[in-house]
Amino acid sequence: MPGRDVGAAEAATWLAHPGQPLRGELAIPGDKSISHRAIMLSALADGTSRIEGFLEGEDTRATAAIFSAMGVEIEAPAPGVRIVHGVGIDGLRTPAGVLDCGNAGTAMRLLAGLLAGQSFDTTLVGDESLSRRPMGRVIDPLASMGAHIDSDEGRAPLRIHGGQALRGIDYAPPVASAQVKSAVLLAGLYADGETVVREPHPTRDYTERMLQSFGYPVDISEGRVALHGGGRLRATDVVVPADFSSAAFFIVAASLVPDSELHLRNVGMDPRRTGLLQVLRLMGADITVGAAEAATSDIIIRHAPLHGIEVPVECVPDMIDEFPALCVAAACAQGDTVIRGASELRVKESDRIAAMASGLRTLGVAVEEAPDGLVIHGGTRLGGGTIESHSDHRIAMAFAVAAQMASGEVRIRDVANVATSFPGFDEVARVAGLGLEVASAGPTGGGPTGGTRPER
């Protein structure tokens, strides 16, 4: 199995229990989606770009390692800073081994598009979780552009054959997916003619807007993004805001724990990411943010009693990564919360519907599972128990929050992958007031993989 040593990572366990009210200020690490894209576009640009606020997570470091393996010089003069010496749109070089995306779906799907346009062959591999996730959603549109990608029945490893002549397509993805949109647009940089993506529901627009800030002409209108191949990117500096999806765990924790008043600084506020705020407010949460149109904002959360709701289906794509945190809020809210139209949760880093349902049941919550969501009967005091995170960073962090409201100790297994998106979460959590200890960090390491390897 290429990729990280999953067996070793599994030993890491948290012991979580009620702590203190969440008070004061908290700095949340950089946005994962933006950090991936900043590395990719600055690597392809002409000139040198500086990235500040880069997420020092395993996922984003895997992306940086992949571009280093393709001849891009990337300096890391300080934590959260990268200086990328771009090689130009046609300057990547054949890597010596396979390219290891680790746990990162964003890396693998976006790179599938970007690498489809190169003159050389590449192989993308991932860890056990990523190797289970569907890649047909990018392989199919890329194939219709002329790409040649072999896979294991629509799953990684992906063997991408270089030297194909790509042509632009007009594509309407069947699922709302920023990763699919981005893969097609990045292949479009290398395609003849115009590439158009029409979205069923708008998704995070970082790729198209970041292409523009690197000087690449992109036509963005409602529900449609289009670009012509054959252009070049100009180096620019990128400042990465705090990741809303990482902030979400503290937004929920501060809402739930009595006497909390927490300030989060400089959080990215893309409306395609912040659906959780809308839904928590419908549940009664007390959350203050800055100006509605601002790209980043401080967020102030005060404890408030929550009640269950039917989550508006139109909010679902705008909070797709926040459902583990929302499920915890729902379990602690009075009454029922109904989640529907969220079948995408079944193909994230784990099956998040099944993982949340079974974990909440372990803590004594009544939950009904549906193919596309769940009903959570909230309002009874959570108990303790042992939770399987299924190696999913967001399941682990969600249950660390749940434990703050539990009557017994919550043991959360297999938490090493939290480092993919939120390195140092347990320390930040303790500073915020959460009761959380690392019970066993587990051995690290494992043998060489013969390719790039995400740092741990």
Ligand code: S3P
């Ligand atoms: C991401 C897009 C989303 C999200 C993922 C990051 C991105 O996935 O769940 O965590 O950076 O483009 P989909 O595009 O598959 O919905």
